[in-house]
Amino acid sequence: MEKLNFKTYLEELKKYSRYNFCGYSENSIYRRLEKVLTDKRISLEELLDITKKDQKFVDNLVDEITVNTTDLFRDPDTWVYLYNHLYKKLISKDTINVWHAGCSTGQEVYSSLILFNELGVLDKVNVIATDLNSKVLKAAQNGEYSYKINKLYSKSYKDLFDRINPDGNDFSHYFDVDIDNDLIKVKDFLRKVPKYKRHDLVEEDIPFYQKFDVIFCRNVMIYFDGDLQLNVVRKFFDKMNGGASLILGSHESLHGFFKTRFTKKGLVYTKTNTFHYKYK
Amino acid sequence: MTVSINDYKAIVIGGSAGSFSVVSKMLAKIKPDFKLPIIICMHRLKHVRSGLVDSLNIKSNIPVVEPFDKDKIEPGKVYIAPSNYHLFIEFDNTFSLSTEGVHNHSRPAIDYTLSSAATSFRGKLIGIILTGANKDGAQGMKQIHTKNGYTIVQDPKTCDIVTMPKATLDLFTPKAIMSPDEITNFLNNLE
Known part of the structure; x- marks a missing residue:
């Protein structure tokens, strides 16, 4: 194997897991990997070691280096x-x-x-x-979804409906809100x-x-x-x-x-x- | 020491509170044939999604655009990080965008734009940090400094809010501390 760097690490990751990040935008995927190293206080060599041995670790790693941002009626x-x-x-x-x-x-x-x-x-x-x-x-x-984090959903909903169909169904037609259990649940x-x-x-x-x-x-x-x-x-x-x-x-x-x-x-x-x- | 424009590939600018009017004035005075791309990452209010580019374009001597993902970085253009995206510079002279979480309460985060620019352009980069009420950008400026780029901090005496320049000055000593007019003149006089 060539000298270990982020690029060669991703090639190894591909060999040892079902994940292939080789075609990802380099600067951003490398930075997210770097953050993992800092957070876990490990070297890239150690990361590779664990990657080869521990599939569960790899699944968690993928959670950290992929991005999962989404929202109700985003944009x-x-x-x-x-x-x-x-x-x-x-x-x-x-x-x-x-x-x-x-x-x-x-x-x-x-x-x-x-x-x-x-x-x-x-x-x-x-x-x-x-x-x-x-x-x-x-x-x-x-x-x-967590009510605490997403309590603005009913507002995004209403704002959108004001623009497209003011006479449409209310938020409560689609979602149950349970503040005590911190939940917004899709019906x-x-x-x-x-x-x-x-x-x-x-x-x-x-x-x-x-x-x-x-x-x-x-x-x-x-x-x-x-x-x-x-x-x-x-x-x-x-x-x-x-x-x-x-x-x-x-x-x-x-x-x-x-x-x-x-x-x-x-x-x-x-x-x-x-x-x-x-x-x- | 003379600074030659040929030693540089891009300008990156970060700013927050108060920086809109500074950037706007700078772009009104920059010479129309300025040949380096200018990449700006400004915090903006969440509810002000549109209109920023339009209002900058009215004054600017150089066209101002919000880049799309994978757009090529071209000379003679001003790029502004789009609302709600982080803006990165890639090794192949293109932009990439990301919607990952906020950094220093911000998306776009100035640190991300500046440090990715430092990684890609290394010493061939001029980094400028302007007025702002947040420490975002200080680490990015330090990266530019570490990679031997040219660093300019807006003179705190001329800042609406000094947190951002001060946070930068706490980390390292920049090549220059300048007022907005001095920065514009510096850029216009690069040869």
């Missing part, structure tokens, strides 16, 4: 746009296939479902939500809709048969370098219906080849309907 402008310009168009379809890639603790999944329900099409949506991290996936599935009729599945965008092929009408992948690919982004977008592209939408974070954009295969309207990247025939 309200995005949701106003989606409700008015995308979801209202989708409701005429027989089924609406949605994939949240990198769903974290699920707030975005429920934000989207609430809007579909407001449009009366909850029974038509087929929602898959995936994440690399099984811990956050479980939290998403439980649909339980079962909503919570049971999405199918959650652990999936690694980097390492695995896409395990779904259906093609999607909407793919959310917000603030996930910002941690990937350019080549890896291209790889992942290619996987999305192949799994999208013509005219389907890809929703990225508010400061993400498509680069390179795939820029030409999507048109951007507002905050949504739409797969173009141009067909390219390839002869072998």
Whole structure:
């Protein structure tokens, strides 16, 4: 093995675990690794040693070096746009296939479902939500959030509804709030809709048969370098219906080849309907 | 010692409380053909999400943009860290964004932008810390100093709130302590 540094460490991590961070934006993943070393007061050599021996340690390490920030109706402008310009168009379809890639603790999944329900099409949506991290996936599935930390959810909810549908359902239609037990809980009729599945965008092929009408992948690919982004977008592209939408974070954009295969309207990247025939 | 612009690849600026008007005045006076990219990380109020870039652009002699993830860093542009994202500089001269937790109560965090710039540009970086009510940025400035970049701290006498420059001065002695006008002149006179 070459001299041990963060880069070679990530190569070793790939060998000894199911995780591959080699295509991550270098400066930021190295910094998060450095923070782990400082917090645990260990050297990189020691980290590698433990990595080789202790799978549970590796799972926890992955929790620390991956980022799991999400919120109910995060970036309200995005949701106003989606409700008015995308979801209202989708409701005429027989089924609406949605994939949240990198769903974290699920707030975005429920934000989207609430809007579909407001449009009366909850029974038509087929929602898959995936994440690399099984811990956050479980939290998403439980649909339980700390009241203390998230007590502003009812305000974000009301602010958004004032903009899109002031006569819509109240917050309490979708969430039970139990202050004594510090809980905001998603009601079962909503919570049971999405199918959650652990999936690694980097390492695995896409395990779904259906093609999607909407793919959310917000603030996930910002941690990937350019080549890896291209790889992942290619996987999305192949799994999208013509005219389907890809929703990225508010400061993400498509680069390179795939820029030409999507048109951007507002905050949504739409797969173009141009067909390219390839002869072998 | 003369400072040559050819020895540098970028300028990074951090600021918090009071820094908006300082940055705004600096950009109004910087020469339009200034050839290094200027990367600014400013704390902003959470409810002020938009409008910052627009209001800076009205005065600035150089176009001001909020970079998107993986955008190339180009000369002749001013980049402002977008609201609610950390802004990093990568080794291949691109930006990357992150939504990881707040640092020093801040996202964007000045430390992150400055220290990633120091890691990527090493000594070929000019780092400037302005007025602010938080110690964020001091560690980042120290990184620039350690990697032999050129460090400038806004003269506390000219600061609305001195916490940020003072926290920096507590860590090391910068190459220069200057008023906002002196900083602008310094940049304009780089050859």
